[in-house]
Amino acid sequence: MITFSQATxxxxxxxxxxxxxQDEFYVLSDQSMHLEDEMLKQLLLQYFLSPYEKVNEIYRFMHPNNDLNLNTVYHFAAEIFADGGVFHDNSKKLATYLFEISNHPKIxxxxxxxxxxxxxxxxxxxxxxxxxxxxxxKESYLTVYPEQGGFGLKYExxxxNINKLDKGCLIFNTDAAEGYKIAVIDQTNRSAEAVYWKDEFLKLKVRNDNYSQTQNVLGxxxxFVTEKLDEDFEISRTDKIDLLNKSMKYFKEKETFDMDEFANEVIANKEGIESFKSYKKNYEEEFDSPIADNFDISDAAVKKQAKAYKNILKLDKNFHIYIHGNKDLIEKGFDDDRSMNFYKVYFRDEQ
Known part of the structure; x- marks a missing residue:
């Protein structure tokens, strides 16, 4: 959902x-940093952004009075997006605001x-x-370095640890009127004192709209088809492609999604249905991202997900077979003389 291969x-x-x-204070920098070291920039990108590659739930800013401008973080973020020149000044205002709402002794x-x-x-x-x-x-680290024909050891x-981001949020410059798209990390979100980050500082609500529900189910x-089915069943590559084609056909033809209807029409196998529902439940628990059993289908989400659905059968480096319809018109076999697999394809017209 979130990638940073092109990010700077x-x-x-x-x-x-x-x-x-605890009678502690805050310290504000006079100016933003000027980063010249390319390796440091890459390490910071990894530290800040890599945790979001597994984030699936998207949030939006909100305010109890339904006036987004009363949400402090939204207000300062909107000013930064409008004028990059206020970035550092607004970062100081965000730091001051976070200090003021950190009202738990264990923070x-x-x-x-x-x-x-x-x-x-x-x-x-x-x-x-x-x-x-x-x-x-914070953690302690050891560093080993060459010294006088041997090695020295020091610590910091x-x-x-750049592999452990404690708290964070990414505010994307899109959908401003709806409260932006926001992804959140909080590694201490199960403790009582930690609710201040998402609920008090950011003031977020889940973007539980039709787009996200449609995208999550398709994803x-x-x-499930490409990674899980092989563990439970013997299934051919053509059958997998057929299952993916059926699911995309369902979403393109229907206006609303119904979990039981989808399972019966697309999977159409009792054991397969139970396996999918179990896989869906595990996904919801792992990513804390519930998926509704009924919702209106978003055509925009279907169109975007369709690009990621692969219906190509790749045969060595010689052939690609695109399967769009009836899988019964393609048969797989084995040629003993050549000791090679083959596919037989039936068709009426050559175009």
């Missing part, structure tokens, strides 16, 4: 946020990073994005 880090500001109830102090990215991909489209990240967990305390079903 354009600007970064770092501040330190203490715990207000950890840490560095706050506010970053501006270009060309981050979400749902197939490239957008600029504002990242807000907080680093709370209070260092950051889960595709993964």
């Amino acid at each position: 880090l354009s600007e970064l500001s770092i501040h330190r946020i203490g715990n207000k109830l 950890k102090s840490g560095e706050l990073y506010v970053a501006y990215f270009e060309n981050v991909q979400i749902e197939g489209d490239l957008h600029d994005a504002i990242g807000i990240f907080k680093s709370e967990t 305390q209070e260092a950051i 889960v079903y595709k993964a």
